[in-house]
Amino acid sequence: MSFIGKNIKKIRAVKKMSQSDFAQLFNLARPSVGAYEEGRTEPKIETLIQIAKHFELSIDTLLTKELTINELYKFDIFKKEFSREEKEAITDKDDVAEQTPFISLEKHLDYIVSFQNKDFINKLPAIHFPFTQHKKSRAFQINGNEMVVENQGIHHKDILLCLPTTIEDVEKGLLYVIITKNDILVRRFSRHNTSYVFKADNPAFDSLRVQANEILEIWKADAIFSKNLESPSRLEERVSTLEEQVKKLLTELG
Numbered sequence: 001m002s003f004i005g006k007n008i009k010k011i012r013a014v015k016k017m018s019q020s021d022f023a024q025l026f027n028l029a030r031p032s033v034g035a036y037e038e039g040r041t042e043p044k045i046e047t048l049i050q051i052a053k054h055f056e057l058s059i060d061t062l063l064t065k066e067l068t069i070n071e072l073y074k075f076d077i078f079k080k081e082f083s084r085e086e087k088e089a090i091t092d093k094d095d096v097a098e099q100t101p102f103i104s105l106e107k108h109l110d111y112i113v114s115f116q117n118k119d120f121i122n123k124l125p126a127i128h129f130p131f132t133q134h135k136k137s138r139a140f141q142i143n144g145n146e147m148v149v150e151n152q153g154i155h156h157k158d159i160l161l162c163l164p165t166t167i168e169d170v171e172k173g174l175l176y177v178i179i180t181k182n183d184i185l186v187r188r189f190s191r192h193n194t195s196y197v198f199k200a201d202n203p204a205f206d207s208l209r210v211q212a213n214e215i216l217e218i219w220k221a222d223a224i225f226s227k228n229l230e231s232p233s234r235l236e237e238r239v240s241t242l243e244e245q246v247k248k249l250l251t252e253l254g
Contacts, residue, residue, distance in 0.1 A: 002063040005042070006037070006066050008022065019037075093122050094135060098128050100126060100132060103141065112184065129223075140162060143157075146201070158224055158226040159226075164219060173188055174189055176188070180215060185208060197209050
């Protein structure tokens, strides 16, 4: 495969173009641009010629060399697109699977206000998870101990790696980060009747009941990163002992 997909993504970044903008410029379908950038297919030769002519680049350069932002900046057509501070920035972190915007506790309220603002998202620090497959992801630092039981679970300041979903696709028992107009919360989906009910693992905390239109965003938890290395609780120790005894008994009977 050539470097054309990666170069299209860099060109869009420098020119501050969306995939739709780029597609419209060359009379393409927007999904085609996404397919180029993901390496699933490549432009037809006539499209490649149009791209090369429009951006004053050689076809050979587009195909055989992965251009950097600095290199693009040297071409006349791109020179005035970025300020000096922006030259090395990739403008849309949601287009890069390896860059997960991190929402710390201090940024919770800012995120609630600006979660749809691409400039805000792109200025958030990024965490690089080498195994992240999904293009769009978020890393939320969790506030509170609603999901802690017997010293186990998701602790205050733990980080959840999350993937996008919709309220219609939530599944019972799975863990979600729910963005409302007032807070960012982590809960398990429980049930849906007239409202959506999300439960805390810790029984000391009330369930969260929300209408679909009250949810700004919802993210499905995919992984947890914690500095809490607690030893197993007494209950877990007893369960583990019981499991070992059952295994031993089954072995003797077998």
